[in-house]
Amino acid sequence: MRTTQALFKLRGSIHPEYFKGLARDKDIVAMPLPKQLCVSMAQHLGAPAKPIVSKGDHVLKGQRIGEAAGFISAHVHAPTSGTVTAVEDGPTVTGTLALRVVIEPDGQDTPANALPPIKDWTTAGRDTILARIADAGIAGMGGAGFPTRVKLSPPPDKPIDTLIINGAECEPYLTADHRVMLERAEQIWQGCEIMRSLLGVKTVRIAIENNKPEAIKAMQTAIAKADGDVAICILKTEYPQGAEKQQIFATTGREVPSGGLPMDVGCVVENVGTTYAVWDAVVNGNPLIERVTTVTGHPVAEPRNVLARIGTSYADLLAFCGGLTCDAVKIVSGGPMMGIAQSNLETTTTKTTSGLLFLEASRVPEYTSMPCISCGRCVVACPMDLLPAELSNRIEAGDYDAAESLNILDCIECGCCAFICPAHRPLVQHFKMGKSRVILKRRQAQTKS
Amino acid sequence: MDWMPVLITSGTIGGVGLACGSALALAAKFLSVPEDPKIAELEGILPGVNCGGCGFAGCADYAKAIASGAASVDLCAPGGPDVLKKLAAATGQEATATEKQVAMVLCQGNEHRAVHKHIYNGVADCNAAAMVAGGDMLCTYGCLGYGSCAFVCPVGAIAIKENLATIHPELCIGCKACIKACPRGIIRMVPESRSVHVLCSSKDKGPVAKKACQVACIGCKMCVKLGGEAFEMDGFLAKRNYAIPATSDTAIEKCPGKCIVKIGASEATTQTAPADGAPSGSHA
Amino acid sequence: MAEYILLLISAILVNNFVLTRFLGICPFLGVSKKLSTALGMCGAVIFVMTSGSAVTWAVQHKILNPLGLGYLQTIAFILVIAAFVQLVDIIMKKFLPALHGALGIYLPLITTNCAVLGVAVLNIQLEYSLLKAVFFGFAASLGFSLALVIFTGLREKIDRANPPRAFQGVAIGLITAGLLSLAFMGFANMVK
Numbered sequence: 001m002r003t004t005q006a007l008f009k010l011r012g013s014i015h016p017e018y019f020k021g022l023a024r025d026k027d028i029v030a031m032p033l034p035k036q037l038c039v040s041m042a043q044h045l046g047a048p049a050k051p052i053v054s055k056g057d058h059v060l061k062g063q064r065i066g067e068a069a070g071f072i073s074a075h076v077h078a079p080t081s082g083t084v085t086a087v088e089d090g091p092t093v094t095g096t097l098a099l100r101v102v103i104e105p106d107g108q109d110t111p112a113n114a115l116p117p118i119k120d121w122t123t124a125g126r127d128t129i130l131a132r133i134a135d136a137g138i139a140g141m142g143g144a145g146f147p148t149r150v151k152l153s154p155p156p157d158k159p160i161d162t163l164i165i166n167g168a169e170c171e172p173y174l175t176a177d178h179r180v181m182l183e184r185a186e187q188i189w190q191g192c193e194i195m196r197s198l199l200g201v202k203t204v205r206i207a208i209e210n211n212k213p214e215a216i217k218a219m220q221t222a223i224a225k226a227d228g229d230v231a232i233c234i235l236k237t238e239y240p241q242g243a244e245k246q247q248i249f250a251t252t253g254r255e256v257p258s259g260g261l262p263m264d265v266g267c268v269v270e271n272v273g274t275t276y277a278v279w280d281a282v283v284n285g286n287p288l289i290e291r292v293t294t295v296t297g298h299p300v301a302e303p304r305n306v307l308a309r310i311g312t313s314y315a316d317l318l319a320f321c322g323g324l325t326c327d328a329v330k331i332v333s334g335g336p337m338m339g340i341a342q343s344n345l346e347t348t349t350t351k352t353t354s355g356l357l358f359l360e361a362s363r364v365p366e367y368t369s370m371p372c373i374s375c376g377r378c379v380v381a382c383p384m385d386l387l388p389a390e391l392s393n394r395i396e397a398g399d400y401d402a403a404e405s406l407n408i409l410d411c412i413e414c415g416c417c418a419f420i421c422p423a424h425r426p427l428v429q430h431f432k433m434g435k436s437r438v439i440l441k442r443r444q445a446q447t448k449s
Numbered sequence: 450m451d452w453m454p455v456l457i458t459s460g461t462i463g464g465v466g467l468a469c470g471s472a473l474a475l476a477a478k479f480l481s482v483p484e485d486p487k488i489a490e491l492e493g494i495l496p497g498v499n500c501g502g503c504g505f506a507g508c509a510d511y512a513k514a515i516a517s518g519a520a521s522v523d524l525c526a527p528g529g530p531d532v533l534k535k536l537a538a539a540t541g542q543e544a545t546a547t548e549k550q551v552a553m554v555l556c557q558g559n560e561h562r563a564v565h566k567h568i569y570n571g572v573a574d575c576n577a578a579a580m581v582a583g584g585d586m587l588c589t590y591g592c593l594g595y596g597s598c599a600f601v602c603p604v605g606a607i608a609i610k611e612n613l614a615t616i617h618p619e620l621c622i623g624c625k626a627c628i629k630a631c632p633r634g635i636i637r638m639v640p641e642s643r644s645v646h647v648l649c650s651s652k653d654k655g656p657v658a659k660k661a662c663q664v665a666c667i668g669c670k671m672c673v674k675l676g677g678e679a680f681e682m683d684g685f686l687a688k689r690n691y692a693i694p695a696t697s698d699t700a701i702e703k704c705p706g707k708c709i710v711k712i713g714a715s716e717a718t719t720q721t722a723p724a725d726g727a728p729s730g731s732h733a
Numbered sequence: 734m735a736e737y738i739l740l741l742i743s744a745i746l747v748n749n750f751v752l753t754r755f756l757g758i759c760p761f762l763g764v765s766k767k768l769s770t771a772l773g774m775c776g777a778v779i780f781v782m783t784s785g786s787a788v789t790w791a792v793q794h795k796i797l798n799p800l801g802l803g804y805l806q807t808i809a810f811i812l813v814i815a816a817f818v819q820l821v822d823i824i825m826k827k828f829l830p831a832l833h834g835a836l837g838i839y840l841p842l843i844t845t846n847c848a849v850l851g852v853a854v855l856n857i858q859l860e861y862s863l864l865k866a867v868f869f870g871f872a873a874s875l876g877f878s879l880a881l882v883i884f885t886g887l888r889e890k891i892d893r894a895n896p897p898r899a900f901q902g903v904a905i906g907l908i909t910a911g912l913l914s915l916a917f918m919g920f921a922n923m924v925k
Binding site for chain 2: 091094095096097340341342343344366367369398426429430432433436437
Binding site: 457458461462465466469470472473476477480481482 | 817819824
């Protein structure tokens with residue numbers, strides 16, 4: 001049995017109710033083409049892509065419609081064949097505006113076949129594979145959307161010795177990664193082998209929480225014949241096990257330094273969905289144009305794991321899952337802990353949309369935020385060893401310099417502190433605002449000097 | 450009477466004082482670090498509010514920058530024309546007389562007029578609210594009303610009434626702190642003598658803007674037709690051209706969005722904005 | 734040796750200059766709004782009190798005592814300390830510009846500070862030797878620094894805690910200082 005237990009327990013964590021049962025046993029179902037697809041150019045971390053099609057153009061499935069703008073950026077592809085009806089500003093998941101390409105599908109789904117399949121990737125060469133991953137526009141599908149090509153080509157002064165495949169899926173409600181591991185275990189392992197050869201590492205850890213025994217079993221079968229130090233690392237079910245830095249600590253015992261990246265401690269972490277996308281892009285020549293999104297929540301008539309084209313609107317996704325049985329008061333793109341609340345269903349899916357969650361009134365209590373009572377529960381809960389109470393006090397007073405010296409930039413916005421706070425303080429929101437201010441201040445200082 | 454103790458006493462204290470004084474004098478002469486006397490002079494002229502509106506860390510920092518030639522003399526907003534004149538005289542620079550500018554919130558969408566798209570119950574700060582699905586107002590340009598500008602105003606000139614920020618023009622010192630704090634960018638500096646303003650910032654097309662707010666500019670160009678060059682269009686948004694006085698009230702009356710308002714007395718008919726001493730409009 | 738350790742503990746905790754002897758209240762209240770400025774003040778006070786002790790000891794024992802003018806102590810000390818601090822300011826500016834940048838603005842503030850004068854007078858009253866006087870000056874300034882840093886920390890926290898309007902600013906500051914002083918009374922009579 002190639003399994004190991006987690007080496008270290010998280011510094012701080014919480015145990016929310018998971019509600020994974022809603023969609024855990026539902027097979028991944030491919031959603032039929034909607035009437036319209038709006039493909040955002042800002043689906044990844046870094047510079048938004050530049051659209052290279054204009055209104056009236058006819059595009060084919062998998063044709064490149066957005067060019068990566070800069071080193072940390074990713075290409076965007078047409079999810080199906082059809083006509084471009086507009087290239088305009090549209091709302092992103094955070095409510096800001098970004099360019100998007102609106103495509104009206106012609107129903108033919110004619111493939112462009114721009115990327116030839118590389119059946120024998122072992123002999124293809126490192127540069128070819130890396131170029132393919134960039135051409136397929138793959139970005140981290142766990143949530144942050146960091147361009148995978150950049151992650152897989154670390155600078156030579158940062159030796160990598162461990163590849164971690166992240167299948168923890170610690171967010172409550174979400175089951176997309178779980179289903180992907182169950183149904184596509186073999187492909188994930190192949191994708192993992194591809195990345196392993198790119199990085200030249202022997203050690204691979206596939207990190208899965210112990211509330212997904214079926215996924216652990218499926219992945220064990222897939223890696224049965226693997227050579228080298230490959231093992232499933234079984235993590236305790238606690239939030240935030242799936243956060244990159246926490247996962248590295250749990251699986252290897254290494255701690256990413258403040259302000260550092262996983263490569264500083266010789267690790268690369270990839271989500272299971274990304275791993276599958278890498279395999280699909282290399283072996284089948286398919287760019288990243290669809291992903292599994294969990295549509296869930298108690299008001300949803302039929303919670304499902306939907307394989308939807310990127311650019312599908314939230315309204316279409318909900319309709320495919322049978323609509324709502326009762327009124328939902330909160331719509332969250334992503335999981336309940338780190339997801340972003342939406343004010344309508346016009347937003348469309350991106351490469352990072354892992355879930356769409358609907359919450360009814362009884363699960364969204366109205367809180368009034370009270371002053372901090374200095375109980376220190378947030379300090380115990382913080383997985384990054386920060387002082388959330390102190391930080392939020394300082395941000396509330398407008399003292400961003402003090403917040404910076406208390407390492408606010410190390411906050412991963414996991415929400416443990418706000419979850420546990422008995423005074424219902426909106427801690428994460430404070431930190432999000434404080435971080436944006438501190439980053440802005442640093443940028444201004446940089447341009448001045 | 451024996452005068453000796455008195456002489457010894459005063460001699461000792463005097464001697465110690467003389468020794469200390471000479472030591473200081475010598476030190477000041479031989480160890481002094483040359484410093485531009487101009488800096489102290491300029492610092493004396495500046496108002497000393499340390500508002501940071503000039504872009505420097507405070508009045509002393511700004512004085513240093515002027516003395517070294519790194520900054521022009523016209524950056525001090527709280528000082529107004531008086532300080533500008535004095536600074537120009539002290540440095541020998543040309544004084545380009547500018548009128549006092551005050552900040553103005555170009556929005557009238559309070560909680561009754563603007564439409565909300567969702568309920569927001571997070572941190573009471575505009576920047577935080579704007580980060581949640583782009584703010585809780587349907588209008589993506591308008592005032593959010595959580596008072597980030599009022600929080601940073603050094604003189605308390607900004608009031609939040611019914612979720613709308615209003616700046617008191619007589620209290621405003623023109624430091625532009627509110628402009629930096631506003632996530633929507635709807636606060637603009639306007640000449641103090643001008644009283645007619647287009648109080649809308651929505652660049653949306655007419656129907657969209659109207660759906661979002663009762664007092665939105667719908668881009669009908671009525672003001673340009675009636676008010677002449679005092680108004681200009683920026684896409685679907687009318688803007689005030691403050692170089693030209695708006696003398697007629699017809700544009701205000703006929704504006705279908707009711708977004709052109711007059712605050713205070715009518716504008717003088719002079720073509721260019723007067724340098725100083727202009728009648729300042731009182732807040733309505 | 735034990736004598737010096739006792740002197741140190743006495744000057745820092747038991748007979749703290751600010752909280753027990755109530756000397757140097759002006760900078761204690763004035764520069765206790767931010768920790769960074771408070772630390773700068775501490776640095777300046779440690780420097781001036783230590784070296785000031787030496788200078789005033791010399792003035793008393795080499796000039797005033799031989800002439801039988803002990804009663805001129807106060808006037809002479811004020812004069813000498815003020816001139817000395819100015820001199821240090823000028824010399825520091827010339828030769829140690831970096832240190833001057835950090836402490837420079839605090840030096841003029843303490844030219845006639847009562848804590849500096851107090852330590853000079855106490856040195857004479859308690860008949861300390863030169864070495865002991867310098868050590869006492871250093872220990873007393875450490876005590877001042879401790880009180881200032883604790884107080885600044887409290888004030889920073891109180892400022893964020895949003896006290897009622899009537900108490901904001903100096904009012905709550907004075908109450909805090911009083912309570913802090915009471916707390917230091919707990920050390921009373923530990924060392925003579």
